[in-house]
Amino acid sequence: MADALWYFARGSGVISLVLLTVVVALGIGARSGRTAFGLPRFAVNLLHRNAALLAVVFLVGHVVGLLFDPYAQLRVFDLVVPFAGNYRPVWQGFGTLAFDLVIAIVVTSLLRHRLGARTWRAVHWLAYLCWPIALLHGLGTGTDNGTAWLWSIAALCAATVLAAVAWRLTPSFTRYPHRADRQVNSRLLPAVAPTSGSTPTPAGAPSPHAGTSPHTGSPTPAGMPGVPEEAR
Amino acid sequence: MTSVVEAPPGSRVQLRLLAGTHDGRLDSHLAQHGRLPVLDAAQVIGLARDAGLTGRGGAGFPVWRKLSAVAAAGRPPVVIANGAEGEPASGKDRALLTYAPNLVLDGLQLAALGAQSAVLYVPAAAHRPLQTLIDARRRAGLDRVPVRLVAAPDAFVAGEETAAAAAVAGRGAVPADKLVRITESGPGGSPTLVQNVETLAHLAMIARYGPGWFRAAGTADEPGTFLATISGAVASPGVVEAGYGVALGDLISAAGGATSALSAVLVGGYHGGWVPAAAALPVSRAALTAYGASPGAGVIVALPRHACGLMETARIAGYLADQAAGQCGPCVNGLPRLASTLTDLAHRRARPGLPAEVDRLARLVTGRGACRHPDGTARLILSAMHAFEPDVAAHLAGRCLAAGASR
Amino acid sequence: MSRLHVDWTACDGRGLCAELLPELLAEDDWGYPVPKGDLTVPPALEPAARQAVDRCPALALRLTAVSAERAPASS
Incomplete structure (x- = not known):
């Protein structure tokens, strides 16, 4: 029975790593705004979400299995606080860290509409931290490290994510690479310092003839007579 | 070159906001108009409705409806007098704040009855004399709601309603999505009222002289006067006041007349439309709709025939x-x-x-x-x-x- | 009936909504959605509209009751 738990825990751990790899790749694919494998954009998006939920299922299996496993002696405490375990604390700590990050990313995604896009996106960026930690955990801990099949799976996962990230960094990543950036016009941002060099006016009320002239009908560029200048 | 143009006899150009001494001083303002009558918020809404006062910032939205929307929100609002005037061809708000700032500040008090704060949102260059005036009015006991000056960035969209509200809330002067109206909940969560400074000046006049007086100018559908900034191929470009429905030719001649033959006139500013240079064309929403234009914020630019x-x-x-x-x-x-x-x-x-x-x-x-x-x-x-x-x-x-x- | 509201300050033009609601939305030269009408959602399209709102990566879509008219544009 104990052995069965141990195998189950190891197996589900590896499967969730593979699924997380697929999730990261699909997430990057969805971000590109392109269709993939003949699937429309919304399908890529749904696949990304469902693969993530499936990964969580296997991850929970992995963790629950280890909670009852006599070798690992995982405590509920270890699910939250990394690097405090009894069994290979450093490698297990990476697992805890990755688990916590996955939970944070999934929970914020489920509550996306309530949290707002900004918070959700900020937490979602942690995926780029979560995935390498999960990989490290898988390679370092457990009985399977050093086996050829685990190394092959890990190498394949790493290659997938690296390729996706490399694509993400190319200028032609999005479907409309020539689109202008949406960025707030700097002239609308609050001034750093108040304008102090303005025309001084005599104390009291402003004088209509001493201050700046309140019109805009300033002389126009040559060849364009009688039309107000745009620059002010 | 004076910027406030005197009304030529016989034309429909008529000075109200810009009538009298218009030196911007508090004593001459009080001598000319006296103190504001004591009114409550419901009375102010009623006056604005009876007068048919519309916003002078460009969109021409009925003032009383915005006032009631803010009152209906049931919480003390933030009230903003908008003098950002990012439109390069417009100078009327600047002229008004130079020549008759007390009318604007009077109107701001009327709109801000029961408000948590009143803000005058104008370019930083205009702050110094206005701050002096605000202090003087405060000392004279004129302004019950304290007025705060906030700098408007010198940019075209800085005067947009939600951009003004955002700037007053300490953010960038950036327009916001309109799903939730700012009259219900502005950037800081409070109901927010943004009115153009000229609109507020008219409100101050209506409070003193009544809706009937206000309606004596303009047309039945578009009552009152408006400030027009006239530039381009005219002899003395500047700010003119006239009733809605004034003939385009009257405005042009009030600005000294055209300096050469005109091919077209830009009415309503950079968001306005080109209309034929027809002297008889009435400057009113009703008459300009046919050209896809409207009086907007009163910008008139005369295009000479030799300019493309x-x-x-x-x-x-x-x-x-x-x-x-x-x-x-x-x-x-x-x-x-x-x-x-x-x-x-x-x-x-x-x-x-x-x-x-x-x-x-x-x-x-x-x-x-x-x-x-x-x-x-x-x-x-x-x-x-x-x-x-x-x-x-x-x-x-x-x-x-x-x-x-x-x- | 309801109406689809696009928050243009949030929209990132990822194109999911135009795929889910081709009856109501097309795409422009830059991949941003173009309303084909006034974005009133007929009952038959309500589920698709709800999905578009839910799946928008930028959370730029909302379904509003039809009575909610536009606010005044500016002062």
Whole structure:
């Protein structure tokens, strides 16, 4: 029975790593705004979400299995606080860290509409931290490290994510690479310092003839007579 | 050159806000108009409704409806007098704040009855004299709600209602999505009322002289006077006050008359439209709708026959594209493309698809932004394509009608 | 009936909504959605509209009751 738990825990751990790899790749694919494998954009998006939920299922299996496993002696405490375990604390700590990050990313995604896009996106960026930690955990801990099949799976996962990230960094990543950036016009941002060099006016009320002239009908560029200048 | 133009006899140009001494001083203001009568918020709404007062910032929305929306929110509002005037061809708010700032501050108090704060949102360059005046009024016990000055960035969209509210809340002067109206909940969560400074000055006059007096100027549908900034090919460009429905020719002659033959007039500013230089054309929403224009914020630019209307519009379009707040994809991408397409036409660089492409792009951006910046830009360009139709055909054939016109 | 509202300050033009609601939305030259009408959602399209709102990566879509008219544009 104990052995069965141990195998189950190891197996589900590896499967969730593979699924997380697929999730990261699909997430990057969805971000590109392109269709993939003949699937429309919304399908890529749904696949990304469902693969993530499936990964969580296997991850929970992995963790629950280890909670009852006599070798690992995982405590509920270890699910939250990394690097405090009894069994290979450093490698297990990476697992805890990755688990916590996955939970944070999934929970914020489920509550996306309530949290707002900004918070959700900020937490979602942690995926780029979560995935390498999960990989490290898988390679370092457990009985399977050093086996050829685990190394092959890990190498394949790493290659997938690296390729996706490399694509993400190319200028032609999005479907409309020539689109202008949406960025707030700097002239609308609050001034750093108040304008102090303005025309001084005599104390009291402003004088209509001493201050700046309140019109805009300033002389126009040559060849364009009688039309107000745009620059002010 | 004076900027406030005296009314020539017999014309419908008439001075109200700008009548009298207009030296901006508190003592002369009180001597001329006296103190404000004591009114409650419901009375102010009733006066604005009876007078038919509409917003003078460009959109022309009925003032009483915004006042009641804010009152209905049931929480103390933030009230903002908007004098940002980012429109380069407009100078009337600046003129008003120089010559009759006390009317604006009176009106702000009327709109801010029961408010948690009252803000005068104007470019930083105008702050010093206004702060002095605000302090003097406070000492004289005129302003029950303290008035705070907030600097308006010198940018076209900084005067948009939600942009003004955002700037007052300490953020960038950036227009916001309109799903939740700021009259219900503004950037800080409070109901927010934004009124143009000229609108508030009219409100101060209505409180003193009554809705009936106000309606004696203008037309039955569009009562009252408005401030017009007249520039371009006129002898003395400046700010004129007239009732709605005033003949375009009367405004032009109030600004000293045209300095050369005119080919068209831009009415309503950079978000307005080109109309024929017809002296009898009434400047009112009703009469200008046919040209896709409206009095807007009262901007009038006279285009001389020897200047190319397409070149001028292309220049304005380039300016407007550059002034986009930068938040909305269709505007950020569409306006530069629209401007460059129009520029190609203006420079007689024929390319396939012209002039239909200008039309397509103008319609494509319309209605697809948080604010009306893309809509206004498209409206201006479409009106130019219509007003300068013969010149569009000439440009496509490699000629420019204005180039051949004599001065 | 309800109406689809696009928050243009949030829209990133990822194109999911135009795929889910081709009856109501097309795409422009830059991949941003173009309303084909006034974005009133007929009952038959309500589920698709709800999905578009839910799946929008930028959370730029909302379904509003039809009575909610536009606010005044500016002062």
